[in-house]
Amino acid sequence: MGSQKRIAKELTELTESPPAGIMVELADEANLYEWKVHMEGPEKSPFHNGKFLVKLSLPTEYPFKPPTVSFATKIYHPNVTNDDKGSMCLGMLRADEWKPSSKISAVLQFARQLLAEPMPDDAVEGRIAEQYKNDRARYEEVAREWTRKHAC
Amino acid sequence: MSVTAFTCLPDPRPSRLRRIGQLRNYTQNRSLSSRVPWRSSTSGPNSPNPVENLNESSTPCPDTDHPALSRYTSAPSESSGFGDLTSRVSSADSALSIPSIEAPQTTAHAMARLRSASAAQQPPPRTQDRQNSESSVSPEPNSLQTDGIVPTSTPDDSITSPKPDKKAIIRFFPYQDSHASTTARPSLPFVPISRTLPSESCVIRVGRYSERDGIPIPNPAEPSDAPVGFKSKVVSRKHCEFLYVNGQWHIKDVGSSSGTFLNHMRLSQPNMVSRLYSIKDGDIVQLGIDFRGGEEMIFRCVRIRIECNRSWQQQPNEFNKNTESLIKNLGKGETADYSGCRECSICLGSVLRPYQCLFMAACAHVWHYKCISRLLHSPDYPMFQCPNCRAFTDLSAEVDDSNDLEERREKEPVASAAPAESAPQEAPQNGPVEQIQPEAATETPNIESTNGVDQLHDQLGDVTEEESLAGDIAEASLPNGTEQASLPQHTGQTNLPTGAEESSLSNGTGSLLIHNDGLGGFIEEDSLASGLEHLLIQDYLRTDDTSSAPSSNTDLARSATISIPGWQPSQPLSIPPGRQAQLRSDTPGRSETSDDNPLTPRNDSGPLAFDGRAGMP
Numbered sequence: 001m002g003s004q005k006r007i008a009k010e011l012t013e014l015t016e017s018p019p020a021g022i023m024v025e026l027a028d029e030a031n032l033y034e035w036k037v038h039m040e041g042p043e044k045s046p047f048h049n050g051k052f053l054v055k056l057s058l059p060t061e062y063p064f065k066p067p068t069v070s071f072a073t074k075i076y077h078p079n080v081t082n083d084d085k086g087s088m089c090l091g092m093l094r095a096d097e098w099k100p101s102s103k104i105s106a107v108l109q110f111a112r113q114l115l116a117e118p119m120p121d122d123a124v125e126g127r128i129a130e131q132y133k134n135d136r137a138r139y140e141e142v143a144r145e146w147t148r149k150h151a152c
Numbered sequence: 153m154s155v156t157a158f159t160c161l162p163d164p165r166p167s168r169l170r171r172i173g174q175l176r177n178y179t180q181n182r183s184l185s186s187r188v189p190w191r192s193s194t195s196g197p198n199s200p201n202p203v204e205n206l207n208e209s210s211t212p213c214p215d216t217d218h219p220a221l222s223r224y225t226s227a228p229s230e231s232s233g234f235g236d237l238t239s240r241v242s243s244a245d246s247a248l249s250i251p252s253i254e255a256p257q258t259t260a261h262a263m264a265r266l267r268s269a270s271a272a273q274q275p276p277p278r279t280q281d282r283q284n285s286e287s288s289v290s291p292e293p294n295s296l297q298t299d300g301i302v303p304t305s306t307p308d309d310s311i312t313s314p315k316p317d318k319k320a321i322i323r324f325f326p327y328q329d330s331h332a333s334t335t336a337r338p339s340l341p342f343v344p345i346s347r348t349l350p351s352e353s354c355v356i357r358v359g360r361y362s363e364r365d366g367i368p369i370p371n372p373a374e375p376s377d378a379p380v381g382f383k384s385k386v387v388s389r390k391h392c393e394f395l396y397v398n399g400q401w402h403i404k405d406v407g408s409s410s411g412t413f414l415n416h417m418r419l420s421q422p423n424m425v426s427r428l429y430s431i432k433d434g435d436i437v438q439l440g441i442d443f444r445g446g447e448e449m450i451f452r453c454v455r456i457r458i459e460c461n462r463s464w465q466q467q468p469n470e471f472n473k474n475t476e477s478l479i480k481n482l483g484k485g486e487t488a489d490y491s492g493c494r495e496c497s498i499c500l501g502s503v504l505r506p507y508q509c510l511f512m513a514a515c516a517h518v519w520h521y522k523c524i525s526r527l528l529h530s531p532d533y534p535m536f537q538c539p540n541c542r543a544f545t546d547l548s549a550e551v552d553d554s555n556d557l558e559e560r561r562e563k564e565p566v567a568s569a570a571p572a573e574s575a576p577q578e579a580p581q582n583g584p585v586e587q588i589q590p591e592a593a594t595e596t597p598n599i600e601s602t603n604g605v606d607q608l609h610d611q612l613g614d615v616t617e618e619e620s621l622a623g624d625i626a627e628a629s630l631p632n633g634t635e636q637a638s639l640p641q642h643t644g645q646t647n648l649p650t651g652a653e654e655s656s657l658s659n660g661t662g663s664l665l666i667h668n669d670g671l672g673g674f675i676e677e678d679s680l681a682s683g684l685e686h687l688l689i690q691d692y693l694r695t696d697d698t699s700s701a702p703s704s705n706t707d708l709a710r711s712a713t714i715s716i717p718g719w720q721p722s723q724p725l726s727i728p729p730g731r732q733a734q735l736r737s738d739t740p741g742r743s744e745t746s747d748d749n750p751l752t753p754r755n756d757s758g759p760l761a762f763d764g765r766a767g768m769p
Contacts (some may be wrong), residue, residue, distance in 0.1 A: 005501075006497055006498070006499045006500050009499075009500050009501075010500065062499060063524060064527070099497075099539050099540065100497055100498050100539040100543075101497035101498075101539060101540045103500070
């Protein structure tokens with residue numbers, strides 16, 4: 001199982017030197033393919049001070065297939081589905097964009113960056129994207145409120 | 153004539169050849185001319201350029217006697233083509249290539265090697281560079297390469313291959329839209345096609361395949377604007393054309409009935425000529441539309457992935473120089489910081505450890521063979537897309553004659569400058585190095601044969617030692633038998649990879665497959681495939697368009713000679729006597745061209761199935 005070796009290696013790296021605002025652990029110690037990621041909302045974003053639980057699941061074909069990222073914590077964001085799945089749309093995770101040389105660390109940092117800078121043109125929640133583009137103040141207000149309600 | 157004598161010697165003992173290469177400085181020109189009769193014919197013996205010869209590889213090679221020659225001939229064509237093409241592809245590219253070349257100068261040894269290699273392999277590009285940017289070019293010859301080498305190459309280029317400078321390369325790969333609905337039918341399969349424009353005014357016409365045109369040549373080694381034909385009824389006889397204008401590739405529909413699509417956009421109305429559309433690397437061109445649902449192969453549309461403007465990647469550059477030194481220093485410990493290339497991007501493990509199988513793609517990215525094999529043996533098989541840079545490689549492409557070129561380069565450079573020497577020598581040796589066996593002395597010749605692909609192999613441990621020594625001591629010394637004997641192990645290990653890398657790097661297009669079996673501290677068998685194409689390539693023979701019968705034979709010999717432990721040796725069909733003798737008896741060579749060569753046994757189940765079939769359905 002080559003993937004296990006690589007995943008273990010990445011997990012070790014992420015555990016020993018975690019990127020800013022990101023902490024990872026295995027959801028189940030016996031299963032390398034399901035990760036729990038604790039992500040802090042980036043500063044200067046409406047998600048600041050929020051702590052978000054992100055689930056990262058790796059396919060057995062990893063790294064040839066991309067991981068999937070979903071928010072277990074509800075979040076008001078154009079790029080995160082507003083349902084119980086909370087799946088996140090990341091360009092680099094699309095099957096045709098994914099490169100085996102991409103690391104989980106990069107994925108998570110990209111995800112966190114997306115919190116600070118949503119990509120409304122690539123949105124999965126069209127309504128929130130509209131609001132983000134047209135009524136930024138209201139968007140931030142709601143996002144802050146959701147963060148306070150769900151992520152603190 | 154003295155040169156010829158040298159050549160003869162080398163076959164039995166590559167090391168000597170290397171040494172000879174050192175000597176080349178003195179007798180380089182003469183030797184080259186003497187070696188290849190046709191060369192001499194084309195250009196005076198005094199100013200024979202190996203490069204030229206290479207370019208003109210199309211010329212028949214009567215070399216059955218001298219495998220080396222045949223190799224040269226076959227290899228040169230492709231390598232030269234690539235180099236030329238890449239260099240010519242776009243002004244931007246050429247600019248890039250130039251800096252890359254210059255960069256090498258910084259690292260004397262590496263640079264020298266690369267340059268020598270590049271000079272030998274890709275004379276045409278150089279000439280371009282020279283012409284285009286005198287400043288950039290001039291420094292190269294002065295600094296690294298010996299005067300003799302450079303001058304010779306330049307005159308030759310000017311004389312024989314003025315065209316190459318302007319050459320532009322374009323390659324067509326079949327494209328399957330893997331993300332399309334599963335119901336979509338695959339497009340028409342075809343063999344990857346490569347064209348090097350003989351001159352900028354040439355046009356590559358694309359249309360329906362016609363028996364009248366004779367058997368098309370998918371990958372002429374020499375520059376060609378031969379029309380490209382597809383066996384599909386949805387392709388018009390005159391469908392579209394590819395033009396190279398002002399350093400930029402363009403496509404235009406010339407009145408096809410079912411349309412030409414560039415990235416899903418139709419270029420013109422039916423039977424109307426379109427304007428020129430510029431194309432770039434990675435663009436998808438579709439010819440026609442599936443007819444009757446594409447049930448029958450003859451009614452399927454053609455989808456082409458364009459590869460162009462990749463020349464920068466096929467020139468020596470910082471990255472592939474790094475990789476080269478990495479491979480060269482395999483097993484020596486981590487003596488340098490190979491930023492970006494020390495890690496296998498699949499498993500994130502180090503590729504610096506000796507005794508593991510590595511695979512190097514044409515773009516100089518390296519992975520463990522085990523890690524990358526999944527991508528090699530994909531349904532797309534002969535096509536391989538680098539997961540790091542997305543560059544496409546045709547794994548079935550003919551092994552780069554560039555190997556031969558490399559040898560030549562090596563030899564030449566050696567002759568020219570001490571540093572140059574070391575580099576070139578090493579490169580050839582490296583190939584052989586794979587097989588660094590302590591026992592090398594006896595087996596070295598065999599190894600060479602096995603490595604036939606990379607003539608590098610020619611240099612066994614002895615050679616490698618010599619080379620390494622030579623590298624250290626630049627002009628130093630002729631090879632010492634004693635030194636060689638003592639050093640073989642070390643040299644073998646360390647040098648092995650380098651040769652391959654050099655070749656691959658220099659060629660740019662080639663990919664190396666390094667297989668190390670190390671026991672007791674020895675690497676018993678390493679098979680490097682350097683050259684434009686991956687070793688895995690199954691069909692050398694097929695792809696050889698220009699290669700004459702002798703050349704093909706050599707290819708077979710090479711493939712056969714590639715030794716993988718546990719494989720049954722495949723008998724080279726028609727290998728020059730000298731070669732056969734060299735073939736290793738102990739480690740059976742397996743020919744990667746198993747498909748083509750019925751005599752070659754094939755093992756699809758084992759982990760050592762290098763023919764690319766292991767993962768195939």
